[in-house]
Amino acid sequence: MFQQFKNIDTAFKHIKLFSIFLLLANMVTLCFCIYKSYDIVNKAQNRVHILYNGKVLEAIASDRKTNLPVELRDHIRTFHEDFFTLVPDDKQIDATVTKALYLADGSAKSAYDNLKEAGYFNNLISGNINQQVNIDSIRLDLDTYPYGFTCYATEKLVRASSTVTRKLITKGKVSDLKTETDNNPHGFLIQGWEILQNNDEQEKKNTP
Template sequence: MNICTMFRKMKNIDSAFRYIRTFTILVVLLSSSISCLCLYWCFSSISRQQQTVYVLGNGQAFLASSSTRKDNLSAEARDHVQRFHELFFTLDPDEASIREHTTKALYLADQSAKKIYDNLRERDFYSQLVAANVNQSLRVDSIEVDLSEYPYRFRFYGTQLVTRPTTQTTRSLLCQGMLREVSRSENNSHGLLIERWEILENRDIRTRNRK
């Protein structure tokens, strides 16, 4: 093998090496680009999900596209407060119905509501309601929510109608508490939790005989 042939072969090897190196670099760059695009798509999807809010309908929240949760917070907070009080104070003389309503209500509040529920149960309030064939309904008069400071303060004004076999009593209801943001769930679609809940007033307004 002469020197010229050796140089040609070495040149061919060098060219092949440069070709392989260039091809490898292109493959790496392409793979990196695809990986970056995948990461961008994933982060964009997560960001869109985090910016999802819920639209109210029939006391429930349904997914809707929006820029931030704050856009719908006022409506969601009011509906959450209303939903809790309706569940907690709307009672029929049926143990299963009472258990269903109070269980759903307690998903929306913290131990402050559970403590009041336990006190009522220990005083046989629910048992007496069933035994006496009494049912309670609730009318919402107004709900005040202050979103200027977190956790959010609220006040609930309502009217109770307590119906017994022979009489019907109208009672005033005033409650207050605070709202804390939590994760949304099947049992808490608004992602809010009532805390420091207390009943400020619950007194008889009038009683009339039923015909």
């Protein structure tokens, strides 16, 4: 009789263990199904269909993080090109610098005001000087936020008689506004912008 109770107790333990295992297996299966469902929905949302010449083409929408370095560099490059590419015309200078100021905080406005008070823009106009800038490289620090950067560029001040080449180095940080506008299509904002170096390197006489 005791052997019979022992067999029943053993069978009950086996049934209990089997039930627990079955429950865990069902939970794992359920979690896997939920994960795959979200994954399928996410992939479906990233598919974009484009109508081109009467044909439906499928494209894949990539995550912004994938293109973050490219977008940051383009934002920084656009800011510097708008701020430093100048012609001897006060209205044109105001227009291009204003475009640049949409991409940065008050640090850029302060730099612009300092240059204006020092008569920098008046000297460009009176000397009939065209200022051009070429971005050589942009170093990014994506490990910290806001993202730090150092921009290396070459400036050319073109006069009728000569061309002066300058080495330009600036630094700052970029934050994500998470909102794009017509004046700021990437939705980034340059902060704490500083001009580290803007020195003449070479002067070349222009031949008539």
